[in-house]
Every structure is written in C-alpha cells, then in structure tokens.
Amino acid sequence: MVRKHSESSCSSEDCQDHEEYTLSDDAVVTKYQVAAEITNVVLKVIFSLTIFTFSCFFFQEVIANVKDGAAVGDLCDLGDKLIQEKTGMLYKKDKNMTKGIAMPTCISVDNCICHFTPLRSEAPVILKDGQVVKIDLGTHIDGLIATAAHTVVVGASKDNKVTGKIADLLCGTYDALEIAIRSLRPETFNYDITNRIDQVAAEYGVTPVENMLSHQLERNEIEGAKNIIQNSGEKKRGEVEKVKIEKHEAWAIDVLFTTGKGQTKETNTRTTVFRKDERVSYQLKMKASRVFLHDVNKQHGPMPFSLRGFEEEVKAKMGVVECEKNGLLVPYPVLYEKEGEFVAQFKATVLVMPNGLLKIAGLPLDSEVYKSKFSVKDEILQKILASALKPKKKKVAKKPVPAANGQQKE
Incomplete structure (x- = not known):
C-alpha cells in the first residue's frame, strides 16, 4: 500500500x-x-x-x-x-x-x-x-x-x-x-x-x-x-x-x-541518481529492497544519491527497482x-x-x-548584467555640529 x-x-x-x-x-x-x-x-x-x-x-x-x-x-x-x-x-x-x-x-x-x-x-x-x-x-x-x-x-x-x-x-x-x-x-x-x-x-x-x-x-x-x-x-x-x-x-x-x-x-x-520521497511510505516485499532503503536512509537521508556510491552494486541495482516502482524514490533520469x-x-x-x-x-x-x-x-x-549583487551604500552627509559660541563646527 x-x-x-x-x-x-x-x-x-x-x-x-x-x-x-x-x-x-x-x-x-x-x-x-x-x-x-x-x-x-x-x-x-x-x-x-x-x-x-x-x-x-x-x-x-x-x-x-x-x-x-x-x-x-x-x-x-x-x-x-x-x-x-x-x-x-x-x-x-x-x-x-x-x-x-x-x-x-x-x-x-x-x-x-x-x-x-x-x-x-x-x-x-x-x-x-x-x-x-x-x-x-x-x-x-x-x-x-x-x-x-x-x-x-x-x-x-x-x-x-x-x-x-x-x-x-x-x-x-x-x-x-x-x-x-x-x-x-x-x-x-x-x-x-x-x-x-x-x-x-x-x-x-x-x-x-x-x-x-x-x-x-x-x-x-x-x-x-x-x-x-x-x-x-x-x-x-x-x-x-x-x-x-x-x-x-x-x-x-x-x-x-x-x-x-x-x-x-x-x-x-x-538512471543511477535518485532521492528518497519523504511523503511516501510503502511496505517493501523484498529483503534486498528493505536493506537498500535502510542504507539510503542512513547514508543519504533526503538528499540525492548515486548507485555508484554503493559498494555492492548488484544488490543496489536489485534493491532500487522495487523502491522506485512504488514511489519511494524519485529518479533523476539521464x-x-x-x-x-x-x-x-x-x-x-x-x-x-x-x-x-x-x-x-x-x-x-x-x-x-x-x-x-x-x-x-x-x-x-x-x-x-552590470548591476551589483549588493547595492552600494549611499554616503550620508554629516550635519555640522553647532559650536558652543553659536558658530557651526565642521
């Protein structure tokens, strides 16, 4: 289901x-x-x-x-x-x-x-x-x-x-x-x-x-x-x-x-790149699929991964089939x-x-x-294309400070 x-x-x-x-x-x-x-x-x-x-x-x-x-x-x-x-x-x-x-x-x-x-x-x-x-x-x-x-x-x-x-x-x-x-x-x-x-x-x-x-x-x-x-x-x-x-x-x-x-x-x-779809749950039938999905969760979580990264390639190719078929994995096709x-x-x-x-x-x-x-x-x-990623800050002119004798001080 x-x-x-x-x-x-x-x-x-x-x-x-x-x-x-x-x-x-x-x-x-x-x-x-x-x-x-x-x-x-x-x-x-x-x-x-x-x-x-x-x-x-x-x-x-x-x-x-x-x-x-x-x-x-x-x-x-x-x-x-x-x-x-x-x-x-x-x-x-x-x-x-x-x-x-x-x-x-x-x-x-x-x-x-x-x-x-x-x-x-x-x-x-x-x-x-x-x-x-x-x-x-x-x-x-x-x-x-x-x-x-x-x-x-x-x-x-x-x-x-x-x-x-x-x-x-x-x-x-x-x-x-x-x-x-x-x-x-x-x-x-x-x-x-x-x-x-x-x-x-x-x-x-x-x-x-x-x-x-x-x-x-x-x-x-x-x-x-x-x-x-x-x-x-x-x-x-x-x-x-x-x-x-x-x-x-x-x-x-x-x-x-x-x-x-x-x-x-x-x-x-x-296709060798996949990621786990966190919205989908399914009770896998094959042991190879369950082991594979467990390894995916442990090593990659929700991030995309490649089958190339698994040491036992044959088991990974077996396990991925049932997972993908039932929507547990999102494929990234070539x-x-x-x-x-x-x-x-x-x-x-x-x-x-x-x-x-x-x-x-x-x-x-x-x-x-x-x-x-x-x-x-x-x-x-x-x-x-010529614009800066960060707008340059506008320089604020300093206001003259009144001196004690009433004259303005720069």
Whole structure:
C-alpha cells in the first residue's frame, strides 16, 4: 500500500524546526557558506581552473586525469570522495548533525544534458579533446544545501582558445545565469526571470533546454516550494506556480542552453541518481529492497544519491527497482539532446538577503579562454548584467555640529 503525505502537513516539532532554520539566523548563513566553499573547492579541483591551497596528492591526481583520456567515472568518484572527506572534518562535536553530498558528482558530455554518473560495471566513458563537459555537484551542512555546475571544453586554455558556436553557447549560458541571479530581487516574479533567460539565449543564437527548473532550496529539500522554469511550453508553464522572490530565500539557479532545439529525450542509459520521497511510505516485499532503503536512509537521508556510491552494486541495482516502482524514490533520469549538438550548464547557489544577494556557490567563466562574437545587446538586460549583487551604500552627509559660541563646527 502506498500512502502519500500532504505536503502542507507537518508535526509541531517539524514546523518549529523549519522556522528555526531561516536566513535571518547568522548560524544558518554560515552553514550555507561552509557548504558552498566545499562545493566551489571540489569544482576547482576537478577542473583545475585555478591554483589553490590543497593536498598535493589530489592536485596531482587531477592534473594527471582531467584531460584527453580521463575516465568520467573516476572524476565522479573524486568529486564525491572530496565532498565526504571535507564535510567529515567539520562539526565533529555535533554527533547528530548530518552533512555530506547534496548532489552526487554528475559529468555529462556533449549532447548529454544532465545526471550522468555511470556504474563501475559499465564500459568507461573516456574524455577527448574538444568535448563539452558539464560537472554538477552539491554539498550540505546540517541539511543546508549549496550546489553548483560548471562547463568547460577539454583541452581549452589561454593558448588554445575556444571560439565559434561552442564559445557562443558557453558565454550565452553564463551571461543568462548572471542575469538570472541579479534578477532575484524581492517582489520579482519568477516568470520575469524565465523571460530574461529565454531572451539571452535568443541574443546568442542558442536555445534554452526545455522545461529545466531552478529550485528554491530549503533545509533537507533540494527542490523547494518555488521554481523558475526556462523555455516552458504552455502546458508546462501552467504547472509552475507564479510566485514572487522574497527576502531570506536560498536558490539554486540552474541554466542549460543548447546548440540544438532544446528538446530532451531519454535513451537506454541507466538512471543511477535518485532521492528518497519523504511523503511516501510503502511496505517493501523484498529483503534486498528493505536493506537498500535502510542504507539510503542512513547514508543519504533526503538528499540525492548515486548507485555508484554503493559498494555492492548488484544488490543496489536489485534493491532500487522495487523502491522506485512504488514511489519511494524519485529518479533523476539521464537526458539527452539530439546527437551532434552541444549543451552547456552553469548553476549557482544564491542567498536573497535584506542587504542584497550573496552568490555563494558557482565558478566564474574564464573569459580569456572562451571568446564569443555575441554579447547582451538589450539595454534592460545590459543594466541587469552590470548591476551589483549588493547595492552600494549611499554616503550620508554629516550635519555640522553647532559650536558652543553659536558658530557651526565642521
């Protein structure tokens, strides 16, 4: 028997817990920032975009592998391992605090749109020079989530610049992300941001991938109550409620553009990423399924996870079937564009604060490597793109202080 709980129902303890974890609390903001710092560091390690202080072993390992000949699965392992190691070093005194992977490392190549993290038993996917590589991952501290995604071209460098349609794709996607972030102002409607994302794509001659969502982040909820959709058809647009951005909200802004038509499809690629649906309960029949779900609860809780992370792959593949079939798990299928096209993805985590916006997770695009012939031309979009995340404080002129003798004192 399947029982779905009402989304609006919660125990008094749960509701009280939800109220305590708001961005009006400095401790909550700090945990978001710590999670974001780990997310950013791991992305930097995988892409080797900058020099930074880190273990020589890991740095050398990445330098040796992130290039033509790198195995996607090995890089997925590296990303997940680093997140687990770095979160494991924090808040050790609080034994009840959960922390770790909020989104398993997914590496999607060329026309693969998202959620690709292969099993070890599958044939290895090897990177080649010139391929467009998207890495998506996330970290949580105490259920507070920071996710990010970044796109690079294998072999690209300052001495080997990227131009043409792939550069147009990456630059357009990144500019759309920055405009969407700067649009997260209180009282702005989500569909205003949708329109701006779609407009940037048109200016760069590329297409937003259909119906991709940016999600509000809540504690233990990677897909919160509010959403921003891109390139929505009329039917899908009606499914996303029109809402306003408000102060003290956390958002994962996720923009995906393509050189193709933007239509997604599933192939025979196995889905390996799932998350538990906390609203559903079901009495599993198979022992393998019960053991698997117990391990999911213990290791991942409500966060997305990959079957790649389980030591006994065969048992995990057996256990996941009954769980997914009966709605206990939400699948993240591997999606594709048309063969021969390319997809870029940039994602950032942003906190909407009373004094402005905090972009805490997400890496900058290397403008010295990726050179597009296009740029944002619309004056309104230009103004948004040039705007500061935090408005500059206006200087208040000091009033002259009257002197004792009646003369004014500067």
